[in-house]
Amino acid sequence: MEYSPLSSIKCNKMLIGELSAKTGLSRDTIRFYEKEGLISIGRKQRRENNYKEYDETVLERLNAIKRIKNFGFTLNETADLLSLIAVNGATCDEVRGRINKKIAVIDNKIDDLLQLRQQLLTNIQICRDGCQAVSEDENCPIIVQNIQ
Numbered sequence: 843m844e845y846s847p848l849s850s851i852k853c854n855k856m857l858i859g860e861l862s863a864k865t866g867l868s869r870d871t872i873r874f875y876e877k878e879g880l881i882s883i884g885r886k887q888r889r890e891n892n893y894k895e896y897d898e899t900v901l902e903r904l905n906a907i908k909r910i911k912n913f914g915f916t917l918n919e920t921a922d923l924l925s926l927i928a929v930n931g932a933t934c935d936e937v938r939g940r941i942n943k944k945i946a947v948i949d950n951k952i953d954d955l956l957q958l959r960q961q962l963l964t965n966i967q968i969c970r971d972g973c974q975a976v977s978e979d980e981n982c983p984i985i986v987q988n989i990q
Contacts, residue, residue, distance in 0.1 A: 855895040865904045872904065880907055880921060914944055 862869050875881050881900050906927065910920045923940070926932040965984050973982065 854898050856897075856901070857893055857895065861896045861901060861904070864901055865908065867904060867908065875904070875907065878917065878921075880917070880924065913941065914948065915940075919944075 856864070858869050858872055861867075861872060865872070867875075872881070876883070881903050883894055883896060883900065903924070906924065907920055910923050911917075915923065919940070923932060923937070926936060969982065969984055973984075
């Protein structure tokens with residue numbers, strides 16, 4: 843694993859089960875992050891039985907991933923931020939800018955959801971005001987309109 847300012851080198855080794863317990867991440871998630879390159883361990887960090895041994899730097903990196911993901915960042919955005927952290931480039935201005943972009947995305951999603959909500963409420967009212975179904979076991983015209 844490359845040097846990271848996230849921590850100093852520490853020697854405590856742990857298997858994936860202990861790492862999972864300490865981070866609250868599932869073993870599958872930890873393996874997925876490793877497969878995606880968010881964490882890495884060298885061949886020397888394996889036991890004779892090929893079990894991987896993770897050190898404290900991996901634990902701290904996983905905790906950093908969790909923190910970043912909790913801000914709503916995608917895995918790609920998380921990887922970008924981790925790269926910035928590795929070169930001491932995650933300045934307050936840089937992070938603030940990325941958070942502002944994330945807020946704009948969230949605001950757009952909220953607007954879209956509010957429009958969808960209004961459309962659904964309108965359709966409920968149309969249905970209440972006079973559903974044109976011939977019988978009670980017929981499909982609702984609002985849903986099947988223009989399908990047939």
